[in-house]
Amino acid sequence: MPGWRDVAAVVLVTGTIVLLGEGARQMTGPLAGGHGPAISLSPAALPGYTLLTVLRMLIALAASFAFTFTYATLAARSRRAERILIPLLDVLQSVPILGYLSFTVVFFMSLFPGNVLGAELASIFAIFTSQAWNMAFSFYQALRTVPSDLDEASRSFRLSSWQRFWRLEVPFAMPGLIWNAMMSMSGGWFFVVASEAISVGDVQVALPGVGSWVALAIMRRDLAAVGWAILAMSLAIVLYDQLLFRPLVAWADRFRYGDVAAQASARSWLLDLLHRSPWIQYACHPVGTALTRAAHLRLRPGAHWHGFEWASHPFSRRAGDALWFALCAASVGAAAVAVLRFAAPALAWADVAEAARNGLLTLLRVAVLIALASVIWVPVGVAVGLRPRLAAWVQPAAQFLAAFPANLLFPVVAFCIVRFGLAPAIWLSPLMILGTQWYILFNVIAGATALPTDLREAATSLRLGRRARWLQVLLPGIFPYYVTGAITASGGAWNASIVAETVSWGTTTLSADGLGAYIAQMTARGDYPHIALGIAVMSLMVVAANRLIWRPLYVFAERRTRLA
């Protein structure tokens, strides 16, 4: 007899499959009139659009997983690949996401002439670039920190590389990977508008989706339509959080290494439902068996590579290194020549100076905004974190706000700026941090919650004054958490500058000076050499900020608060 759990689970599963299939069918249609199907602003069309958008994001997420498993594994397994791949990843993640879009859209569209699929791929690729890098980093870190006893145990069982990957490395990395995927998904929402309503030079495509809906609503100055979109996206975020990520996080909990009983474990009603429905268990059994078999295969290509042969020949090893790096240097040189050839005729030193000046302006904005957000949210976060009951309410709210695409509010702000005649150079700035400030808040809350009880009791018992309490106890206690939050927030602010420094409302376009506005304007003109210049300057500045400020701060904070 099927219980209600079976019925509910089956309805959920089939419903999801039908919806995904319907979305996929629409994605492969012909490109009508070269611009894709017309977008309708009727609320009835909105659920369909939202579905398509979510589907794009999920496909991008799947691609990100595939990328993570290959790229990060290669970097962790091969010493030579690591030297190239990790710095490369560092740069890749500092390139503004919309920068990728301008360069890849033509390529993807030429792959499938006359079909929507090309534009779809370009859009999905843009979302992919907002997700993949930090997932790859997280996986790489996990692979490097697999506890040596587990690693030695797996070696003593003579597991092949393939078996070790699925039996040890992936499970060990799973909790961090799922968490990063969740963060990435939030990040992806931010770029949905720009990646669906593609507009690079004379290429204009509007793919059916919430992003295009919002773009059209802005063009038509339809505030009500923007409101509908906000509602639809909020619902979508809540739904996939409940249906996808909550169960995944609860499931990944079993892979947490260490004493699990000590900490409160994550729960998910959906996971419980699936676990307790005999039908689902029965249906999943063959799939589970097949996957387990696949993980058991003794594919052994890597096994000999990592044997003793290489290590025992230091000379050939050094020669191999030399050859490898010579090869890499040659490729870098060739790439540099190609870039110079491409840029030299179109760019003058004055252009570089202008981009740099704009970059400094944006840097100033980011710095001021991070400082402002910190001044506001650090005290609030500490106050909330020290009250567990309040924290239990505020923490999920802050996470939702971080996942919410803040650029949906841009039209509202633009409307106000136009209405009240405010200065765009100042009043557009807060938009850069609208979505990412929450990372500071919820990391600080997490830090204050994690402050050990005995340290708090000691502070109370010593009757510390307000000054000492904050400067010597609370602020140093949350510092590593704050730095984590601030890194994410500032990275997000740089990325957001491209959409935040130039905002349109109907035919009015408000623009603040800055590197983001510079890149946005060049993209609208289709001026590739200047787009490339802007992106290069921005990547350089982000990498520099990470290397010179954030990473040292993080290392310092970690070392300071460690007790053992």
Next chain:
Amino acid sequence: MSVPDSPPMTLDRVPEAGVAAPVLELERVGMSFARPSGEPLPVLVGIDVTLREGEILGLLGRSGSGKSTLLRVAAGLARPSAGRVLYRSAPLAGPAEGIAVVFQTFALYPWLTVLANVELGLDASGLEPGVVRERAMAAIEMIGLDGFESAFPRELSGGMRQRVGFARALVSEPKLLLMDEPFSALDVLTAETLRSDFLDLWTQRQTPIEAVLMVTHNIEEAVLMCDRIHVLGGHPGHIVATLNVPLPRPRNRLDPAFRAIVDTLYGILTARLAEAGNGSGTVRGAFGLRLPAVSSHRLVGFIDALAAAAHEGHAELAQMAAALMLKPDELFPLAAALHLLAFAELQERTIKLTAAGRMFVHAGDSERKQLFREHVVQFVPLIAHIREVLDEREGHRAPRARFELELEDHLHRADAETTLRTAIDWGRYAGLFGYDDHTRTFGD
């Protein structure tokens, strides 16, 4: 100078106690926490304690007796839900000047140096920075840490960290020192050194401390350090006995008078244990029987050890503890579990295998499981209940949450958790049911 003939069950039998002025008085202090259902669950009831000048008073009890909560009440860190606390005859409202706490976990700030950690103890004094520095240096020197001022806690060993903890408490020249199991996180040798160093400071009157209240679960430590010992019983915590320790310092652990007091305390604690076990007879069949945190494998190991011990499965608890290198806190739950399952009988200071226990010892693996199953079903209502629920249900599965909720009507949340975990372990060993922690369901 001898031990009282019978365990004194009354307070204040020290004749000269009336002379010295009281530093801290707890009057009918009670403490309760909220149950999930909203009604209060008491953890301390009717505690009367008077701490006088020149006295080290010990609070001895097993984990769960509420002794740390009591110390927090005395420190002003927790507000009692009943009764009142007087510090030097004035009501205590929050942490007060003159009271300092030494924590079990040291509670040092990892981002501050030794010196900065100690200086924090003078933050509330409002002294000039120069004076603060001077006094902090003096405290560091007194506690034997000079040369380590600029070190961070992570660079120090456990013993040195607790020295910093002491320096931070002593730098403010407190009148009352509260210590929460200050040596229990240290290894045996380090703890002994630190104890005698502290006692030297105390007997030589090198500090202005007038009285000390210390919480411990270590019987010998209590006898070594305290002038008077309150034994706390649990669920809810209350004082079950008070003992004077009229021995001169420095005390010798091998001194017969010292051993006699240790034995008396052992007796009081195990008597409480047997009583709790027998008392369960009245609630048997009822649900809220608290199970000790003892895995089946430890239990089996303990039965075998007991059988191997001298006198045919009849042993003195203190000797068992010494032979197995167990602390009383580790031994008591084992003894209580055996008593509960009727494999052994606890008397005042001794434990003796029952007929069933002896059968168990000589049985093979499958017979052992059979015997264990019978006893568990008979004597642990919760396990019998789980099995019954599984039998009644189609598919023989039941969610854990169901039993959690039922238990929390009778027990503290943490106790309910421990009890359920023990029940799962015993049930698994007995082959009565299985449990899947991923789905949090019981099954066959």
